[in-house]
Amino acid sequence: MSTHSTHSADETAQTEDVLRLENVTKQFGSVTAVDDLSFTVHEGEILGFIGPNGAGKSTTFDCVSGTFPPTSGTITYRGEDVTGRPQHALVQKGIARTYQTFRPLNDRTVLENIALSQVPDSLFSLSDFRADTEERAREICERVGLEQYASQRPDELPHAGLLRLEVGRALGTDPDLLLVDEPFAGLTSDEVDRTTELFRSLREDGMTLVVIDHNMHGLLDLVDRVIVISFGEKIADGTPAEIRNDPAVQEAYLGGEL
Numbered sequence: 001m002s003t004h005s006t007h008s009a010d011e012t013a014q015t016e017d018v019l020r021l022e023n024v025t026k027q028f029g030s031v032t033a034v035d036d037l038s039f040t041v042h043e044g045e046i047l048g049f050i051g052p053n054g055a056g057k058s059t060t061f062d063c064v065s066g067t068f069p070p071t072s073g074t075i076t077y078r079g080e081d082v083t084g085r086p087q088h089a090l091v092q093k094g095i096a097r098t099y100q101t102f103r104p105l106n107d108r109t110v111l112e113n114i115a116l117s118q119v120p121d122s123l124f125s126l127s128d129f130r131a132d133t134e135e136r137a138r139e140i141c142e143r144v145g146l147e148q149y150a151s152q153r154p155d156e157l158p159h160a161g162l163l164r165l166e167v168g169r170a171l172g173t174d175p176d177l178l179l180v181d182e183p184f185a186g187l188t189s190d191e192v193d194r195t196t197e198l199f200r201s202l203r204e205d206g207m208t209l210v211v212i213d214h215n216m217h218g219l220l221d222l223v224d225r226v227i228v229i230s231f232g233e234k235i236a237d238g239t240p241a242e243i244r245n246d247p248a249v250q251e252a253y254l255g256g257e258l
């Protein structure tokens with residue numbers, strides 16, 4: 001799907017980890033939100049990134065996607081040190097993310113929201129879009145199951161539709177690596193299944209995904225591998241079956257839903 005994967009076979013062999021975090025720490029004053037965290041994301045996998053409330057998951061996404069730099073540590077994307085690069089530079093390299101709190105432009109249609117996500121310096125008029133931008137936005141609309149809502153405003157969408165719009169806006173930047181923050185929150189189990197199908201189809205198209213969610217059933221059913229953090233530190237890294245049975249994980253969740 002993406003135009004960002006332009007590496008030769010040799011380069012790919014050296015950089016088969018799409019993303020590598022080494023000793024990443026993020027402090028907010030006296031609060032250490034992410035604490036000496038290291039992990040890798042492999043090409044083409046769907047990685048779950050879980051942990052109790054306040055464990056540092058969103059802050060890790062913020063550091064990787066360039067919302068703010070880590071306090072220390074290194075973030076490498078396809079073999080290149082991208083630590084502290086701003087969000088627009090990382091988007092150009094192929095990293096996109098969705099947010100827990102949706103932030104669509106409510107005075108624009110669903111189609112315009114997706115089209116605008118493709119234009120780096122947002123031109124706030126669809127008439128300025130090139131025909132291929134609109135065509136691509138229509139393709140994405142269809143891809144995320146919003147074709148019947150294309151000309152509606154975001155505030156007319158049901159909750160599951162807003163989530164799909166959030167994914168569609170991220171797809172507008174043509175990512176290689178998609179970081180998804182809590183995609184299952186507020187969805188029915190049927191909607192979780194449909195969202196799972198969407199993410200699997202994106203992976204089939206060559207995308208790599210990292211997904212945060214508190215819905216353990218939905219998440220562990222979706223992912224190939226799971227990283228678990230607690231108080232900003234990694235406490236487990238394994239398959240969904242290994243994570244379900246890991247005593248350290250069960251303790252971190254204090255009998256939560258695992």
Ligand SMILES: Nc1ncnc2c1ncn2[C@@H]1O[C@H](COP(=O)(O)OP(=O)(O)OP(=O)(O)O)[C@@H](O)[C@H]1O
Pocket residue numbers: 028031032033051052053054055056057058059060
């Ligand atoms: N901008 C900020 N300023 C100060 N502290 C922050 C900031 N952002 C996050 N924190 C703190 O950092 C810690 C980690 O927060 P973060 O939102 O990354 O956790 P999380 O694992 O994503 O939690 P949740 O599952 O509840 O979304 C928390 O103690 C939080 O209060």
